[in-house]
Amino acid sequence: MPYRDQAILARSHLTLGRLTALLERLNVPLLYLGDLFERSEIRDLLSLVALDAEFGGLGLVRVAQLPAYGATEKDSLAVIAWAAVEKLPVIQALARVAEIDGLSDTGRDGLAKLGAELAFVGPGTSPWSMLTGWLFETGSYLNALVRSSDPADRQKLIAIYHLLKVCGEHDAVGDGSRKRLLERIRRIELLNQDSVYRAISAEATDIDAVRVLTIHGSKGLEFPAVHLPALATRYMPASRKGSRTPALAKYPQLNMAKVDHDAEEECLFFVGLSRARDHLSLTRAVKYTTQNATASKFLDSVSSIPATTRTAPSSVPLPIARPPVVVERRASYSASELETYIRCPAKYRYEQLMGLRGGADGAAFLDFHRCVRRTLAWIQDRRAAGVATSAAEALAHLDEVWAERGPVGHGFEGYYRQAANRMVANGAVFIATEQGASVDGGLDVTIAGRTVTMEPDRLVEAGGVVRVQRIRTGRQTKGEGDKPIYGALRLAAQKRFPGRTISVGAYYPSDGETREFPAGKEDKAIKAFEGAINGIEAGQFPAKPDDPRFCPNCQCYFIWIVPHNVV
Ligand code: SF4
The missing domain is CATH 3.40.50.300 (P-loop containing nucleotide triphosphate hydrolases)
Structure with a gap:
């Protein structure tokens, strides 16, 4: 049949x-089509759109490795780093690859070719104009696909057609911003609203x-x-x-x-x-x-339909294993980087080994959280220096931080600002009225023969009790106390303050509440951090797209090269 x-x-x-x-x-x-925005060819195109629209040109990591350009990951990282030093958009850097050191010969030629193909793209070029210009006029991405009769390739063309429709709609409402299109797609994925883009169009019936x-x-x-x-x-x-x-x-x-x-x-x-x-x-x-x-x-x-049972080993070929990445062993790790590895090893690799960080170009809600954390850290530092901070002073400082790093001009700025005011005011009162003395310095503990360093947000000594706290600017969650960091903080505090009573917990400025987490999770913490250190040193960085709320906010979401079925 x-x-x-x-x-x-x-x-x-x-x-x-x-x-x-x-x-x-x-x-x-x-x-x-499955999830349109997770398809490989769509990620190629979204990475192209992301060039200079998101996170300092990270999209180049994926686009540079397309067969038409043949550049390596290292080549793309060299261009991104050079563009950052020269304070140039990555597309402009592509026009000057002759000046960039450390590129392979093939990579230099390929990236120069990409630069020439994107010469028509400027800051105001819409996603529609960029994609149609590159796909139909300057680039060669579609050539093999349109010649192929393979159903998989024809399906790719349908997916591209769907993406162009999304870009066309974006243009039609008068929004030519590439950044906003990508933000919209992240939001669609975050809210799991992509089902409308999964339907196959009538053009595919044959x-x-x-x-x-x-x-x-x-x-x-x-x-x-x-x-x-x-x-x-x-x-x-x-x-x-x-x-x-x-x-x-x-x-x-x-x-x-x-x-x-x-x-x-x-x-x-x-x-x-x-x-x-x-x-x-x-x-x-x-x-x-x-x-x-x-x-x-x-x-x-x-039950009247005859049933048969088939017992057979799976005939599905095993997923392709990625060769391990060679990683230098280190004497110490920060707990926060190990937490990143535990969350998603691939993200760890992108951030820590390839240096692809989101920087300040995050979503509005991230900017809002950053402003609150910075202001609370400022209050905390003043208290450590013996200076009390009133709520009014804290809010005045928030004004300054907000003007510099807040989501100024964002559609929900008012809402974010209101929440930030409440959190900062709560935090100022909490820190001002708390008994005890702030303790300087960080904590560390030895795990798997490596030093794991930690910088708790708050380290306070009061009446023989040492309080170790993290400030959580999000909502309280049930599983917060199960995170390995709390077990590790307890061990590290016990090491630094032997014989003292240690209290480990979190402070939530959104509602002004403090939670204390009981002891007993230390072994689990050691195991988790040990696993992370061993995984890093063995060069294993599988993607872990388990949490659908996490990936769309990841700076690597569009450039993500490792598909789900690759370990
Ligand atoms: S997009 Fe998800 S799976 Fe990919 S690196 Fe980021 S967090 Fe990991």
Whole structure:
């Protein structure tokens, strides 16, 4: 049966994403865009748009390594560093690669070629003009794709077409800012609002590839053959999640009861079944990731369909392993860099080894947090020097910090400023009224034979108790006390203040509350930091895109070269 006559339908994009990643490795042609903004060709184009629009030209790291330019990561980093020293936009630096030391011959030629192709781009060039100019006039990115009849390449063209539509809409509302387009895409991803960009357009109907859709998206369609995978508990019916917007207490009937949820899921199951014209295959695995799964209860209603069980090792080729990066061993690490590694080793590599930091070009909310932290640190320093700070003085200092580094002119500036005022005023009162004396200096502890250094926001000695605190400018979270840093802070404080009572916790200026975290997490902390040190020194930097709220705020989000299936 031709691929185009078959469809894979699943309850969620998450399931489809996992399945399609495996099928792609088996070279099965698929018609599925998945998350548009996470596709490799779209990341190429967004990295191009990001040149000089975001984070000091970081996009060059990805664009420079496109086959048409053949430059290395090292070449791109040399150009970025040179542009920073010369205070030039990266695109202008590309026009002067002859002056940049340390480039490979191929890299120099490739980057000069890229510079020539982007010569038409200026600060006011819109994403639409930049992409269409480069794709259709000056660059060669599309050449191989338009000549190819491979369904995967044709799918790439469709994805590019979708991205151009997004840029066209951005232009149509009179916004030509490349930075704002990228901010919008980050926001879409952060809020998980990308489903509208996943639909395949009508232009793709002739491609001989398996159609891949959510069951919701398949309503009203029919296919000669339908595969319904993942018919297992937790997948079908999907687990019932609490509503983010519960109904008002006086309208309890508007909340969805479990029985309604199950009925809706069952309807969805039958929608899936009824999309098949001639062939229907219903499947499930006995184990998903590491968890065993039992059959979906909805399968009882179709128990007359003959079932077979196949037990076979996976025939999916293993993901490509990246060669380890050679890393120099160090005698000491800061706890904050190890925390970055624990969060995402790839981010650690980008930041610590490649020097690709976000700098001051962050999102408005990051600027707001930075202003609050700086002002609180200033109050803390004054207190350590024996100078008391009133709330009015603290707010006056915040004014100065805000003018220099705050989200001035941002649409939500008023909201951020109000929150910052409240936090700074709370912090000033808290620091002024606290008993005890501030203690200078940092803390350190030996882990895996290395010194791990820490700079707690607050180190205060009062009545035989040493208080070690971090200032958290975000909201309180349940798991804060489980973070390895608190166990490490306790160990380090015990080392520096032997025999004293140590209190480890966090202060939250947003509500003026302090939380103390109990002892007992030290072993876990040592294990986590030890794992990070060993991973760094073994040169292992896998991407960890686990937290969908974290990646879209990462400065490396668009340049991210390592796909999900590479370890
Ligand atoms: S985008 Fe996500 S996975 Fe990639 S480096 Fe940043 S945090 Fe890690």
